[in-house]
Amino acid sequence: MSNKLIELKNLTKNFDDQQVLRGINLDIHENEFLTLLGPSGCGKTTTLRIIAGFEEPSGGEVLFNGIEISKLPPYKREINTVFQKYALFPHLNVMDNIGFGLNLKKVDKSVIEQKVKRMLKMVGLEGFEKRDVTLLSGGQQQRVAIARALVNEPKVLLLDEPLGALDAKIRKQMQIELKKIQREVGITFIYVTHDQEEALSMSDTVVVMNNGEIQQIGSPTDIYNEPENRFVAGFIGESNIIEGTMIKDFLVEFDGFRFECVDKGFEDNEAIEVVLRPEDLDIVEPDQAKIRGTVRNITFKGVHYEILIETELRTYMVHTTDYAAVGREVGLKFGPEDIHVMCRMGGY
Amino acid sequence: MKQFKHLIKPYIIWAAILIVVPLILIVLYAFTSDGNEVLTLHFTWANFGKFLETTYLSVILKSFRLGILTTLICLVCGYPLAYIISKYSEKVQSFLILMVTIPMWINMLLRTYAWMNILSDNGLVNNLLKMLGISPITMMYTDFSVIVGLVCNFMPFMIIPIHTSLSKMDKSLIEAANDLGANPFQTFWKVTWKLSMPGVVNGVMMVFLLSISTFVIPKLLGGGQYMLIGNLIESQFISVGDWNFGSAISLILAVIILIFMSLMKKMDKQDD
């Protein structure tokens, strides 16, 4: 990654007596597609609004190109936002909505028109200049909102759950398009969502947040494959999380058995948690595996079956394309690379 | 659900008798002369011809001038108030709006009398000035006293619709404008003001309607020489006894108002 564009340093924010941000430290780089991911109330939107300038942090710093900007009003920042419900001006048509920022800068009319047309082309709305924004579909409004922000050529584009109001099919389509646009304009996108699939499929970097704190920062694969704690593991994808002990490097014990693994760097005999992704588990004959159990339930999910297997200590979830009849005795098999060991945390 | 459509019937009869017939009667009186008797109708344009005399035209002009002035003052003073109120928390907002509404419940005439006592030559304001050693000012029976009375009585009708449209406004639009580089002043003119237009139009219509047709406040605070359309109509019915001319003026007033209203509505629609 290239140089740092935005640095958040020990950012805190209180609303009344409630602390919604508890010390956020985050570096955002040029041309990065960064996603703030977390459940509602985790502080991701507040973080975004502080970057945009709609909120002032209670403590900490926001550096933009190395300059502190937390007191700078939003209209003086080279940052633009795509709002959750688009916030298109109902009294202006598509053209005037997109040209709003340029108009304020007293840009020449013909230049504005040209730029707006180019933007409309990019978001696939050619010929929509004179349309009434209130009569557009959700997807179209979304595109106008993106065009309106991008036409100002900001250094950073902030997107606050921009796809939340769209239906599933258009969502998918827009995800692809957003990524394409980001590559095309080559600027930093900061994207807020609670949808882990969206986060994983679009981002360069995912920041998982919970309860006003950052849980993990990493690439989508890192986040998925190497969750740092139970919260991240639980929030991203489905998982079997099992408490266990790290006997020593490359050897972990849980459910009464010892398994080889690829993790190291923990203290010997440290209490840890293990994540086993359901799709990493294989169902085998009982005698071929250490962990054994009985099939309790099987649900057809389209691509795979979701099978619940009850063992002595817990119920495992398995995603597999193989059918297993309810009541059948089975074994659960997984390799050392399927075991993800993480620190044990209280609370979650 | 078809059964429910019959529910409208009582009101159709009611409205026909108590809304439509009175209007027809006004039209009938306006176009006849000497006719409180139904059998001896004389159709005539005379009542309208009479109206074209400069005196009566100047009454209309004066009413318009006063109506526009009152509306303007209510808008200029009421908009900031509505705007400030809409910035408070919801609890404070509903309290302040209540405070604005309460005076409307107190008899308008009583409040006007109180203004007479405040503004008269030996009234409260002048007594205060005297105590401060400033020479008294004549305020009663002037444009000033009439406008004070009108503004005090009608400003809530401006504030409430404007506040409603401001408080209904999506706050993210303001943020969006800010985000796109508009400073607070630009944000106000390009977004807030434009989006509060429906409230402004409503308020302007209400205040103008009320102030152009009022007759009690100008009579009490402006004296007998403060002749507006409302006073003219009232005097035709109550003291002159020329119901035909009175009806003709009422009709003209109603038509002017209706034209004004439809113009305002059109403006409102174009703004969208």
Place this chain on the structure above:
Amino acid sequence: MKRKNTIFSKLYVVLCLAFFYLPILVTMIFSFNSSKSLTRFTGFSLRWYGELINNMEISKAVYVSVSIAILATIISTVLGTITAIGLSKSRKVLKELVLTINNFPILNPEIVTAIGLMLLFSSLGMTKGYLTMLLAHIAFCTPYVITSVYPKVRSLDPNLANAAMDLGATPYQALTKVIVPMIKEGIFAGALLAFTMSFDDFVISYFVSGNGVKNISIVVYNMTKRINPTINALSTIVIVVIVVVLLLGNLVLPKLQASAAKKMKPRTRRIVAAVTAVIFVIVMGKWTIVSQGSHILRVYNAGEYMDLSLLDKFEKEYNCTVVYETFESNEMMYTKLASGETYDVLVPSDYMIERLIKEEYLQAIDWKKIPNKKNLLPEVKNKDYDPGNRYSCPYFWGTVGILYNKNVVSQEDLDKEGWNILKDEKYKGNLYMYDSERDSFMIALKALGYSMNTKDLDEIQEAYDWLIDQRDTMDPIYAGDDVIDNMISGNKAMAVVYSGDASYIISENQDLDYYTPQQGTNTWYDAMVITKDCSEVDLAHEFINFMLDDENALSNTEEVGYTSTVKSAFEEMKNGTYEGIDSYIPKIDNPKNEIFGYQKPKIKQKFAELWTKVKAK
């Protein structure tokens, strides 16, 4: 972007609210004033609250205002709600039509609506009173209910009622159990609006009521003559009640609802039903009382023109009910009479009596039934307007003159200039004219040396020019009865007033004196007459006789301040209470003085029109 409001904007809010509440505050403060003054606070007292309780006129008006507001709210809410529901299911054309018609009373100026309704009621020959007022109030409240309920109905899922009926509800049940609860917010808002509109209404009530039925606004309006702090006491109570109700509604109710959410419901419903029932009983009760009183005498008199305690006395002595109503001017009285209202006894002025006689509105008085006629002053009898007093019995009498401040206006100027002092630029902007075409033209005609009863159009034109000239050079205020309060407070140096008002004003402000110019003035007589369609002829005669009684006449003239036509009362006042106030003794020896005569409609109209033009600058 929650920007905190700055100190400046907070100050602005406070200033605006201060502006709205200043008149209310003044009203409240002066309700506790020990004197009648509304500009000087002389001490704390509850006197006006005491008078409020004893003031029958005000308590009746409160009753009328409240009962009409409640009935109009209930009826217009029900009518408006079912109409709004019906509208949503109607064909488009019908819907548009009804909504357009419905908008008329909202968009039309109130005064136009009022006049339309007045014309309607008088063409239908309906007696103006409680019922006409109620109908009018329902008529202008219902459109507001419809406009606030209809949008709520329209936003309802059209399948809701179908779902209810699918589940076995009858259409009526679907309406009451599903639709109405869903739109109750709109209904409540509409009802609140209707109540406010009705309770506060003046203009419409003013035009459509009559026969003694008055709401608070009308009573207040009629009080201009002598602003009475009693009404301040009333409005203070109204303000307190409103604030208490609002506090209860905003603070206590939600708590109550939260604590006893569902259990309360049937009970509240029962309470509402009980309250409604009580109101109806009271309403019906009042109705029957009014219509039960075996003998009712309808008296129509000028405002503040009678000692009202005499009415109670008369009612007791003769076991009857007096419906007492007041008018602002003779013309207003005539308008009401012409629009078909019936009264038994009227107290109009001379010229109006002449007109009423000519137009056969009156019946001859049977003087045998009035033994007290011997009490009358000889000077007031047998005047031109009614030779031989066949139709009228003099009530008060006097002149029109100039009330002036002795410290400002010199006696010399008065003697030298007479009426023309009203054009003396020394007193520019320092005088009140009386807002009456007759009196103003009288002044101009007398100043020019003509008869005030002239029919000569040139003379009238000259007088008109005099008035226009005076208007342009002197900036006079054309005041109504508010001149009384203004002169007592010493606001201006001169005013044209009736001698009776002058007496009262001088008794309150010793700096003033009264002058009748040598060029002559109007001597006027107000007299009691009996209408042709009087239904209580004997009682009417007894009433006239009662007013001529020595003692009653004295208390009447004491209370009102006008000059009595009864000898003993006149002498008593002249030498007693009003000693030295010579306005009490009308100077009728000037041969140039005249009484107003009957004017042909054409001339009358001419004067009215010219007067309108004088005022409409």
